[in-house]
Amino acid sequence: MLDPLTIPEETRAAIIQAYDLSGYRDSGCLDDLAAFAAELCGTPVALISLVEEETQQFLAAIGFDEARTPRDTSFCAHAMVAGDPVMVIPDASTDPRFLDFPLVSGPPHIRFYAGARLVSREGVPLGAICVISPEPRPEGLTHFQYCGLEILATAVMGRLQDRRAQLEYERTVEASEARVADSEQRFRTLADTMPQMVWSTLPDGFHDYYNARWYDFTGMPNGSTDGEGWSGMFHHDDQDRAWARWRQSLTTGEPYQIEYRLRHRDGTYRWVLGRALPIRDAEGRIIRWFGTCTDIHEQKLALEEREIVSQELSHRIKNIFAVISGLIAFAARSHPDFSAIARDLRDRITALGRAHDFVRPHSAQSRPKARQDSLHGLLGDLFEPYRDGEAGLRIHVAGDDVPVDDRSATPLALLFHELATNAAKYGALSAINGHVRLSSHCRGEMVTLCWQERDGPPLEATPAHAGFGSQLVELSAVRQLGGTVRRDWQREGLVVTIDVPLAAFSRPPGTGPCR
Incomplete structure (x- = not known):
């Protein structure tokens, strides 16, 4: 005491x-x-x-x-x-x-x-x-x-x-309840001022709160969409997809994100982006989900319109490639002595067209199976003509994949088209068992591409001078991609090593990671 x-x-x-x-x-x-x-x-x-x-x-x-x-x-x-x-x-x-x-x-x-x-x-x-x-x-x-x-x-x-x-x-509980009530009031006030629709659910997914923006958008009476009533607001074609994605998030705790059409108060359906994140307690248990719905209808329509315009432009560009190839063929028929050069030129234009159609397909039917931002996908499409029946491609691509876009697709297509063409005329691909291995390695801010020919005619000496194809390789790799080219004329086959800055492959500069 x-x-x-x-x-x-x-x-x-x-x-x-x-x-x-x-x-x-x-x-x-x-x-x-x-x-x-x-x-x-x-x-x-x-x-x-x-x-x-x-x-x-x-x-x-x-x-x-x-x-x-x-x-x-x-x-x-x-x-x-x-x-x-x-x-x-x-x-x-x-x-x-x-x-x-x-x-x-x-x-x-x-x-x-x-x-x-x-x-x-x-x-x-x-x-x-x-x-x-x-x-x-x-x-x-x-x-x-x-x-x-x-x-x-x-x-x-x-x-x-x-x-x-x-x-x-009791005082602690009262104070806690007062704090919770104050926090709840602050949250509701903040949520009602947001341009997005805001909602929350219990851990089992039961919807128990929507902000004023939700009811303003949907025109529904307060409380009428609690529980599972919200699913009736989806477009019929989107309901199963949205429910499946939501159940997956409830089961795994993964963030919820999906685009779907939501019924507007005027009876039309508008595209919205739905997102939700779980709130967890100290033991990691989910105690609530908070989500938003953002009206993206105008952006969605604008993207669709832009895609239509982009496809139309791609279609016209592809037609231009076809017209140029046709003009070259017409000139070759009029001047037979020009036919060999014309054939090479048409092949190069065809390679450019394939590269353009890979990254900018003119229709859904022309969209490639591979990812359109994939270097490996672009090369696989470009080398498809060199497939040898059931034996498969004679040019094997391996190593790190790198994101590409329309800026780098054209010089890459010219570069490897020339290497493949020369290999088919004089190198490994001119022999029955010859093959090429193309590897890509990402090292920090540089990407090394190594073209290695094997099992072709043995090389007795280094060529005395570089041809037009070699000049195109230099033009594509050095001037357009900002890289360097090294050739090693080994007896077993030509080895070409190309170092290109990672930033040259895709926009924005320097942000494309190797995969």
Whole structure:
């Protein structure tokens, strides 16, 4: 226990307030302990007092009618600051501290008093449980009665502490609920100001909240789309797909994202982007899902229109390639001595057309099976004419794949068309068992492409001069892609090593990762 003489009254008042004991006497919660104290000590009066700044109130009283008395005439005010746990006054009429008290000199003529102090969990004395008799008792209390009064004081504080703990819990809950309510109100206010539709679900996917924007968009009455009612807002063709994706997210906890058509209040269907993320507790369990629906109808229509325009342009460009090839063929028929050059030129134009159609197909039917941003896919399409029946391609592509776009597709097509054409005329592909291995390796910001011919005619010497095809390779790799070219004329076959900056393969510069 703290030194009671040094405890400020405001500290005691704050602790007393924490017990909120107003009207406690009427509940009778401590009457049994007071009655037992009177029975234990054989006195007609027993009290449980709470000593406040100016008065003492009685939380339980046996044989005493007053609800409170002044503190300056309180025995318990002395008992709670006494040196011993129990203060015993054998005869108050002979004790100079108490002989002038009205309750000693007048009714009920207190003579004997014994009080055990009540101490809070902080060590602050609050009052006492006491027994009183109008008869003096020179012998005081027996050891059994003394110990029993101490135990009763502990029992009183146990009950008061239970009440305090309950009050603190209720206040904590109330404060928590208030914070939650305030947070909920803030969230709803924020959600209602957002341009997106906002919704939330329970962990099992039951929809229990939509913001004002949702009801404004759909025109539905509040609460009418709770639970599974929201699925009826989807376009019929999108319902199964949306439900399957949503169930997958609920099962796996993966983020939810999908585009679907949602019924507008005017009866039309508009494209929206639906997204949702799970909220997890400290143990990782999903406690709620929060999602949004963003109206993307205009953007969707604009993309579709742009795709139509892009396909039309691609179709016209492909026609231009065909016209040019036709003009070359017409010129070759008129000038037979030009036929060999014309054939090479037409092959190059065809390679350009294949590269263009790979990255910019003019229709859904012409869309390649491989990914349109894939270097391996582009090369596989370009080398398709070199397939040898059931044996498959004679040019094998391996290594790291790299994203490509229409900017790099043209020079890449020219470069490898020339290498493949030369290999078919003079190199590995001119022999029955000859083959080529093309590998790609991504190292930081550079990509190395290695063309390696094997099992073709042995090379006896390095060519004395570079032909037009070699010049095209240089033009494509160095000038258009910003790379370097190295040739190694090995006896087993030509090896060409091309180093190209990663940024040259696709837009935006430097952001395309190797896969």
